[in-house]
Amino acid sequence: RQTGKTTTIAMKAIYFADTNPNVTVLITSPSLRQSMIMFDRIATFVYSTPRLRNKIVRATRTLIHFENSSRIIALPCSENLLRGYTAQMVICDEASFMPEEIITQVIFPMLSTTDGYAIFLSTPWGKDHFFYRAFVNPAYSVHKVKSSECPLIKPEFLEEMKANMTKEDFLIEYEAEFVEALNSYFPQDLIRKCVELAQKLGVELYGSLEATFPAGDYYAGVDFGKLQDYSVITVLKRECDILKLVYLYQFPLETPYTNVIGHLVRAHQKFKFRKALVDQTGVGEPVLEEIRNQGLSNVEGLKFTVQIKEELLSNLKIVMEQNRLAIPYHRQLCQQINEQQYAYSKSGHLQFSHPTNSHDDMLWALALSCMAAKEPPKKEPAFTFS
Incomplete structure (x- = not known):
């Protein structure tokens, strides 16, 4: 983190487009929002340099077109949006x-006739993927930079982060290591498949109720927290057998329950939930009754016993393994899912926990909404013979 890879590649993209006429530089990532981080850095450099700024003939929010006919374009990782381009550089x-x-069927073919460059940047995540195989492939030019190698990052800061993060998270985020806890209930590769499904289906994740949402079957999950934990609301949209995560909102610490209830009511007015499940542990029946009094008659509460937790996360994992859960890229959510650890009790039940100095509120809200969307088993038709 913060070692300058975005800045370095942004400068490389600008130099390449400026010194080579008629080239196309594409920037893509799991989401347009992520692509725009790189593109905004490029735009800042271009507009702050008079020589480059004067060469612009056309510019939009996602495009810079220079007078030498070279272009820099930002796109999300969507097959429909990427196909059709011929590029000389893809980031x-x-x-x-x-x-x-x-990567293999869309990005590489668009570089095949131009002998172009493909540049891959990423936080390490899972080994069953092209990025890891490229990382260990001597045919690729590989650059691994630890945060400790950056002179702008003080050793004291890294020591503080090490004390406040799990060992695995620190190695991933600051040491650029491909690691994963052995007792992680949700493997990194399984989580990535859910992210990939969201990209294929074009699922957008929102964190504001100001967005417009089409009519459909929506289900909510609410995990209540207050002092040390966050309150989180997640909303899934069910389309056939696919569950799409379309809304996620995390409240600031110490947010009063009345504020969370008010937000849930507004969300219900927007989504018209078919069902909502809330964590009733520690908040009791009064909070549930207040939610119902506000018009959410189809809300149910669950007290997080060992058995209920096992049912919630087992159901979530099954849906993920069946490739039925689409999760748009959200770094914090992916991290929380992967950090959930498990062990077996003497009675044979699964017991779950998250590492010290980490949170799992988003995970439980997602598990609740996923359980809310679970269809009851269909009854076999009854036949009467006379």
């Missing part, structure tokens, strides 16, 4: 979360 940011088939 893939957070490549570990991009579908392999997009």
Whole structure:
């Protein structure tokens, strides 16, 4: 983190487009929002340099077109949007979360006739993916930079981060290591498949109720927290057998329950939930009754016993393994899912926990909404013979 890879690649893209006429530089990532981080850095450099700024003949939010007919374009990792381009350079940011088939069947072919460059940047995430195989392939030019190698990052800061993060998270984020806890209930590769499904289906994740949402079957999950934990609301949209995560909102610490209830009511007015499940542990029946009094008659509460937790996360994992859950790229959510650890009790039940100095509120809200969307088993038709 913060070692300058975005700045370095941004400068490389600008230099390449400026010194080579008629070239196309594409920037893509798991989401347009992520692509725009790189593109905004490029735009800042271009507009702050008079010589480059004067060469612009056309510019939009996602495009810079220079007078030498070279272009820099930002796109999300969508097959429909990427296909059709011929490029001389493609920059893939957070490549570990991009579908392999997009890389091998869309990006590489667009470089085949131009002898172009493919640049992959990413936080390490899972080994069953093209990015890891390229990382260990001597045919690729590989650059691994630890945060400790950056002179702008003080050793004291890294020591503080090490004390406040899990060992695995620190190695991933600051040491650029491909690691994963052995007792992680949700493997990194499984999580990535959910992210890839969202990219294939074009699922957008929103964190504001100001967005417009089409009519459909929506289900909500609410995990209540207050002092040390966050309150989180997640919303899934069910389309046939696919569950799409379309809304996620995390409240600031110490947010009163009345504010969370008010937000849930507004969300219900927007989504018209078919069902909502809330964590009733510690908040009791009064909070549930207040939610119902506000018009959410189809809300149910669950107290997080060992058995209920096992049912919630087992159901979530099954849906993920069946490739039925689409999760748009959200670094914090992916991290929380992967950090959930498990062990077996003497009675044979699964017991779950998250590492010290980490949170799992988003995970439980997602598990609740996923359980809310679970269809009851269909009854076999009854036949009467006379």
